[in-house]
Amino acid sequence: MSLAPLTSNALAVLEKRYLKKDLQGNPIETPEELFRRVARNIASADQLYNPKADLPCLEEEFFQLMASLDFLPNSPTLMNAGRELQQLSACFVLPVGDSMEEIFDAVKHMALIQKSGGGTGFSFSRLRPKNDVVGSTKGVSSGPVSFMSVFDAATETIKQGGTRRGANMGILRVDHPDILEFIQCKDRDHRFNNFNISVAATDEFMEAVEKGKDYPLRNPRTKEITGHLPAREVFEKIVYYAWKNGDPGIIFIDRINRDNPTPHLGEIESTNPCGEQPLLPYESCNLGSINLSHMAKNGEIDWEKLGSVTERAIHFLDNVIDMNRYTLPQIEAMTKANRKIGLGVMGFADLLIQLGIPYNHPMAFELGERIMAFIQEKGRQASYRLALQRGSFPNFEKSTLKGKWEAMRNATITTIAPAGTISIIAGTSSGIEPLFALVFVRHVLDGKKLLEINPFFEQVARVEGFYSEDLMKKILEVGSLKDLPEVPEKVKRLFMTAHEISPEDHVRMQAAFQKYTDNAVSKTVNFPHDATVEDVAKVYLLAYELGCKGVTIYRDRSREEQVLYKGIQPREEEKMDGFKKERRPRARGDVMHGSTRKIKTGCGNLYVTVNEDEEGRLFEIFNQIGKAGGCAASQSEAIGRLVSLALRSGIDPTEIVRQLKGISCHMPVWSQEGRILSCSDAIAKAIEWHLREKNKAKVDLKEAWVEEKTPIFGKSNPIFQRGACPECGGPLLFEEGCVKCLCGYSDCG
Template sequence: MPIKKIRKRDGRIVDFDPNRIKDAIHRAFIAVELEDGEKAEAITKEVVKLLEERFKRKIPSVEDAQDAVIEVLRKKGYGRVAEEYEAYRREKAEIRRLRKRLGIEEPKLTVNALKVLRERYLLKNEKGEIIETPAQMFMRVAKAIARVDRKYGGDPRESREKFYRMMARLEFLPNSPTLFNAGTRLGQLSACFVLPVEDSLKSIFKAVMNMALIEQSGGGVGFDFSKLRPKGDIVKSTKGVASGPVSFMRVFDVATDVIKAGGKRRGAMMGVLRVDHPDIIEFITAKQKPGVLSNFNISVAIPDEFMEKVKNNEDYWLINPRNNEKVKRLNAREVWNLIAESAWKSGDPGVIFIDEVNRHNPTPAIGRIEATNPCGEQPLLPYESCNLGSINLSRMVEDGEINWEKLRETVRNAVHFLDNVIDANKFPLKEIERMTKANRKIGLGVMGFADMLIKLGIPYNSEKALSLAEHLMKFITEEARKKSVELGEERGPFPNFDKSVWKDKYHAMRNATVTTIAPTGSISIIAGCSSGIEPLFAISFIRNVLGGKRLFEINPLFELVAKERGFYNAKLLEEVAKTGSV
């Protein structure tokens, strides 16, 4: 007898639709093999047949149907697909329980978010067993960061609830090291660091050791290698010749290879070299060879003078940093074209317009900025660190409009949270603690911008989107600065305030910087939103993450629209996952 009805988890009886079973099976096949729509069709027929045999006189439940799917998959020899299906089923059940506890509404904590949290974020005991839930993780972080309020005469309980609520609702998330380490013995909470590298073997290997300590705790590091003497230059102490910056960068690269950052993610570095360094051509082309400097992003530091020479098609001098002697002339436009060609071939190098960066340096009297963190969004002084956090913009849209009051409140709470992180932090080096606490830089950014546009019905590549982005970031920056000024008046300004560009504009300011736009690779998975300010990478794709895990991603807003408009099916998802687009 054909199955006509099925019982849902809430007890409702609804029409039985075998296509829903087929889509779920197909998704499991896609996650394992990225194909096999025909196999999903055949398995579905077997499952329906099995249900018809077993439920001749009563209505099957959703769980009965899922049990039948696993049974048939195993019987047909698709063990891996059965495991994927069963794991997805378990995770969905856990998410339903979490949703009740956290009060998270649609779009809710996703299966892939739960996978990433389990793999890398949730605390584990000595046996590697997970000992906290996502809710407990958010509370662990909220408690550790709110505790700082007591130092300034505030009430940690009130802040703890605010911090917990905005993380649990996925409205704001701090950078990964804060989620990893807050409330633990390690306690290192920053993501971004810059370390100096001077022209001596002692300085170089001190930087390697310091880098190892930072990466071990989950941070990423930027370096400027421009002070190192060029390849083939004289080394007086040994009467030998220098290896040059690119060779020494390989030492940093190999060291990073054996240190998985924080034991939870791959270490990452930024390597910077000035365009007038004698080894600049070797540096520009270094990553065209597969596997070379694979843990580095590299960027060429470019001053205004060089760009003028590019514009005028003139030559410029390469300068030996050891003695400031001119060693060779190159054509600026040819070097610029080589940078572009190499970036096209390998993705590297990027460029840092270093004079422009320093025009926006908030503490020029303290020092000149020479490098950034690994992804380039946070310029920092030597020995400086910064902790980041991002607001999920998709959560700021309600009934097709931006809730500006909610956004204002989230910005204010986020600045409070990030300022507290500086005091809660256990820094890996004393020099870093001194410099970080002297400037108290924080980086509040955004994620879910593309999702926000989708909810607002605005095309990403439109003038309207550009105009909204400008208005949005002006609002966030102004509100973040207002909150930093308030904190500066309540708690005292950052110690270098009187040597900063802010001293003539404000009575006090707590943080030398307040905003930065980070890529949010991992935390956007947890938040279930598009990363940073990027457009959607694809509406459906397979994501490879640390540890060899494959995550089948589908944009939840696309899935919602596809279901509402009646064109959702797994075959479509398979085709989209292969190409990334409809």
């Protein structure tokens, strides 16, 4: 079988992040060779249980499973299987104990995991509260939130390199004495950018919310009750900050532990970064997704094919556990003792379109529940058969599965993961999310922009006779079909986008899939910008009522640095909202003093002149690339003009350095001062060197986000120089707890 057709976007993502490369960064394998590499490596695990196993036959079976795009494993498996790293897991949970040694052991272990491409989840609920006694020093504790900043800073440093970015989940129990500080710890957007945070809400707390009662706070060190808080006030605070910027989410921790298959090993305290995988301390999980858009046949679901793909995917994921190279011995021991896997789905929205069912129709909820029940049952049967051949997971005898099954290979079978990047490779919709938009702009080389249209929508538009380039551009601008008279009503209903789906229906879909999912469901509940705090509260309560294990919400454009537009332009009234004064550049004097530095770049020698005003403040720069003309010279001149404008307008030069430094091009070079990645990088370093020589500023490059020093917003709100994808310039989407782009970029890896 040959490789299924890949979209241009899929090819770009594979080349950028997945294919093996030489020392110059050029791909040295094809997508087909990638799938062959992974299939061969994962199939070889069968030899551990049967020395006479037909490995070539199994390799071909696994290859066809992936090459058809019917199923794809999580990104680390695609990236690393059959390569030196061989780290195949996507998610981990690490314990954080209540001592300095345990805390920094967790930081070290996190660093090792993130270096290898994994995401990490933590519960900080064991840490004693702020101002509690510290016996060894007779001092007082600074509390869990202060220690979270250590984890955040370490991740910030680690994520500067590697193919996947570090991401964390931080969780605190609602009955921890520091819960109020935790709830609002991401109030300012520049704090804890490497964390998703969630409150672990107990049944006791939710019942107190319902009844309007107080609930107790407990010191985790002494287990004693230290006070009480009004449950509704705390709940309202959680809801308010989620409404304000998307954090915190909520996980229903008691519900999660009721489904814990190995309670004798302890309680589940945390989840992975996107929230879909609750794990015990030191557990990891291997995830994969079935492409539901390939499961439609003649307007119906091909149940036979779905069952076959499910069974082969379970075999594949179980083999991954044995082929994995674990970062820590504790993780290997716990993972192999429970052998948890998480098989989920992607392409659900595309499947509904093929079946002619609108996403928010009752039939869609029923179908989601039915599909997941089928996958769960077929997956359990496949795991049972594997257990008869290979043995049950070692902790099976004391597990909750013992009384229900004679044997079971895996403690958990199903998880609904985001599937963000692998859904791009598969050319289908993400996870169980609705379509975010029908028409996108894709940025390609030389600054060109191409319209990318949902293939199902384009096909319908052409068949129905209303397709036109002008209409596609109009859809791009407005973001949906709702107010377009050219589009038939039945098409509008079928192709509703995420922001047209009511928040309640988002939750209902999550609950439908959760009913037959062992672990949890990654899903973002989208709200329009004008949604109220009360709207968010209703959704949190509905999620608890319907049996969800957690909920993440996102209100459109609520995060300053993650602007999320359905169309291509912000509303006019929002462009100036909150501004108190206008910046104007200072006038230039007749005489300036400065220095010129010669820097070797891939485009030739670059001469950067940095001038100061009479008070010694940086005022302007001039750039010239040798005697060259053309694009390189014009671009360096443009950068110089914009930097000069920023300097004359009072922008801190260290912030300009942060924006330019590290930008790379295809021709990096080495100079006496180190590696020069591009002309932009060279200009930044010239400014930085000038500042260092003058001893006027120090550039802290650990800070990824830029905060304006002059308060031009009403309450000195931070201004972030980011709103588009840093890799392709396209729009950033907020889905399943992550900021991501259609090109494959993700803040969560």
